[in-house]
Amino acid sequence: MLDTLGARDLALGDGIPFHAEAWAQVERGERPEGDEVAEAFWHLARLEERNAERDRHGRFPAAESALDPLDPPLERLRARLGVEPPRWRGARFAVALTHDVDRPWRWTGRGIRNAAGRLRARALAGEGREALREARGLAAVPVHRLRGTDPNWRFGRIAEVEGARGSSSTHFVLAGHGHREDGFAPEVYDRLRSRLVETLLDAGAEIGLHGSYLSARDPLRLEAERDALQALAGPLAGQRYHFLRVDPHVNLAPLAGLGFGYDCTLGFADAPGFRAGVMQPFRPWSEELGAPLPLVEIPLALMDTTLAEPQYLGLSAAQAEARALGLLDLAAERGGGFALLWHTNRFDPPTAAGWDRLYARILDGVLERGGVCLTAGELAAEAAERLPA
Numbered sequence: 001m002l003d004t005l006g007a008r009d010l011a012l013g014d015g016i017p018f019h020a021e022a023w024a025q026v027e028r029g030e031r032p033e034g035d036e037v038a039e040a041f042w043h044l045a046r047l048e049e050r051n052a053e054r055d056r057h058g059r060f061p062a063a064e065s066a067l068d069p070l071d072p073p074l075e076r077l078r079a080r081l082g083v084e085p086p087r088w089r090g091a092r093f094a095v096a097l098t099h100d101v102d103r104p105w106r107w108t109g110r111g112i113r114n115a116a117g118r119l120r121a122r123a124l125a126g127e128g129r130e131a132l133r134e135a136r137g138l139a140a141v142p143v144h145r146l147r148g149t150d151p152n153w154r155f156g157r158i159a160e161v162e163g164a165r166g167s168s169s170t171h172f173v174l175a176g177h178g179h180r181e182d183g184f185a186p187e188v189y190d191r192l193r194s195r196l197v198e199t200l201l202d203a204g205a206e207i208g209l210h211g212s213y214l215s216a217r218d219p220l221r222l223e224a225e226r227d228a229l230q231a232l233a234g235p236l237a238g239q240r241y242h243f244l245r246v247d248p249h250v251n252l253a254p255l256a257g258l259g260f261g262y263d264c265t266l267g268f269a270d271a272p273g274f275r276a277g278v279m280q281p282f283r284p285w286s287e288e289l290g291a292p293l294p295l296v297e298i299p300l301a302l303m304d305t306t307l308a309e310p311q312y313l314g315l316s317a318a319q320a321e322a323r324a325l326g327l328l329d330l331a332a333e334r335g336g337g338f339a340l341l342w343h344t345n346r347f348d349p350p351t352a353a354g355w356d357r358l359y360a361r362i363l364d365g366v367l368e369r370g371g372v373c374l375t376a377g378e379l380a381a382e383a384a385e386r387l388p389a
Contacts, residue, residue, distance in 0.1 A: 002037075003388050004044065004282045005074060007083045016081075031066060040074045043067060043277030045285035046248040055269075057181075057243050058216070062271035069273020070327070075334050085335025086280060088382060091372035093279075093331040096298055096339040096379045097162060097169035097363070098264060100210055100240065103345055104192050106152040107141050108185040137351040151348035155196075157356075158347055159203035165363050167373035170264070171200050171344070172210035172240045173233070175225035179213040181243060197232045206375040208264070209239035216245035219254040226258055237377045238262040244269050244300070248276075252284050256295040262380035264339050267300025270312050272327055274299050279336035281383035294389055296380045301338040302327055304346055304355055317354030324362050332369035337379055 002008065002016075022035030029047050032038035042048065049060045062069055078085060088094030105111075119134035137151065144150055155171075162169055173196065177186035200207055209229050215222035230236055239260050246252065246265035255263050266275050266284075276282065276299060283292035306312045307320040315323070331338070340362065346355040366373050 004278065004280070005078050005081070005083050006086060006386070007078075007081055036073070036077055036080075040077050040277060041285075043073050044282065045287070046276060049247070050249055050287075054247075057269075058245050058247065059243070059269055060247075060275075062268035062273065062275075065268075065275075067273075067275070067277055069268060069271055069275065070330060072274045072277045072279050074276075074278040079334070086337070086386060087335075088337050088379065089372050089374070091370060093336040093366075093369075093371040094338075094379055095328075095331075095366050095371060095373050096264070096337075096376040097167060097373050098208075098240070098300075098339050098341050098376050099158065099169060099171045099344045100242070100341060101171050101173050101196065101344050102210075102242070103152055103183055103185075103189075104196050105150045105185070105188050106137075106345065107144055107150055108188050110184045112138070112141060114184075133351055133353060137348075140350065151351055152345045154344065154347035155199050155203060155205075158344065159205065161347075161356075161360050162363065162373070163204075165367060165373060167363070168204050168206065168375055170206040170208050170238070170376040172208045172264075173197065173200075173229060174210045174212055174242065175229040176212045176215065176221065178215075178221065181213045193229075194232055197229075201233065206377045207233040207236065208376065209236050209260075211239050211241045213242050213245065216241045216243075216247075216251055219251075219258070222254065223258055226260075236260070238264055238298075238380060240300075241265045248284055249287065252295060252297070253286055253288070253293055256293050260295065261384065262296040262298055262376065264298045264300060264376050266297050267303065267339075267341075269303070269306060272302045272306060272323060274301055274338070279331065279334060279338060281337050281379060281387070283387050283389075292388075296383050296387065298376055298379055298383075299338040300341060301336075303341040304343055304359075305341075308355065317358045321358055321361065324358065325365050328362070328365045328369050328371065331371060337383065339376055339379075 019035040022032035022038040025032040026038050026042055055061055115138055122131035209226055211222050268275050281296050281298050284297045286293050307315050342359050346352050
């Protein structure tokens with residue numbers, strides 16, 4: 001853990017207090033008391049998640065954590081030890097720009113019916129602004145059909161926004177559908193996948209695997225998805241599990257075995273912040289090995305769904321801006337290297353409800369605060385050179 005902090009000249013018992021009972025508590029999986037190093041390790045190794053209650057998608061929620069996700073204990077320890085946070089490309093902090101491509105095409109037959117249903121429900125509920133937005137989107141369907149376009153196919157626009165700020169991003173692409181949560185039009189995704197990969201590569205984006213809903217518990221399925229996507233995109237450095245279905249004690253180790261260099265899943269779906277108590281890339285701890293995995297984990301600190309969806313924070317884009325920029329203020333103060341996730345269905349100006357503009361303002365906010373934007377693969381590669389294997 002001290003290596004994770006960059007405190008390689010320090011050791012337990014040598015300038016850092018060692019309390020045997022606290023480490024005995026760690027061995028038992030209990031939260032240690034009276035030893036901030038032991039407690040920091042307990043958070044970093046995610047020992048509180050062992051046998052913990054999870055939500056219906058198998059995720060560990062922030063609401064069940066002992067952490068304050070916006071006050072990471074490893075960063076408090078780093079400051080107390082006088083260890084400077086790493087700089088990424090010379091910048092105070094780095095944000096890996098990432099996108100999950102869950103629905104590359106909105107106006108499938110099922111998509112139109114679902115939108116019509118939402119329009120009716122919002123109208124009956126008296127939600128005039130939301131109903132108008134749904135109506136505006138549906139009214140544009142004939143135009144999209146005539147032009148062969150779609151509001152979710154905004155990859156050129158994403159590249160334009162990022163390129164204007166000197167950066168690119170990582171797109172995590174699904175390569176299999178085995179569950180309804182993977183999407184309601186798998187045949188459309190299958191038909192578009194080759195074109196999608198070509199479009200992203202032409203735009204200079206990095207492509208990663210978006211491990212499907214069931215592959216989070218099935219390494220053989222994940223391997224087949226990796227092989228299918230690599231056949232189109234070439235070697236894949238990293239991945240993110242769909243629906244953030246990561247269990248650090250179960251499905252990170254298989255990623256290293258499949259040759260992935262990094263994962264970018266570890267974050268809370270229900271709150272912004274840092275699930276492992278650290279604001280920098282790190283190597284996840286393996287209880288089985290008694291050592292870190294040969295894998296870089298990029299903390300996922302902020303996701304549009306967390307901010308926007310009613311089952312989480314339910315904020316408008318205008319309300320969410322303060323939360324997003326507050327996280328950047330924290331990074332400017334403490335340093336950091338973490339991921340931002342903005343889904344690709346939030347970049348159509350007529351229907352995005354301002355979330356596309358907020359994304360651009362967040363990127364500007366990174367640069368204004370002395371940070372740098374880069375792909376997840378670029379951040380992981382730089383981290384791998386610093387972190388002991």
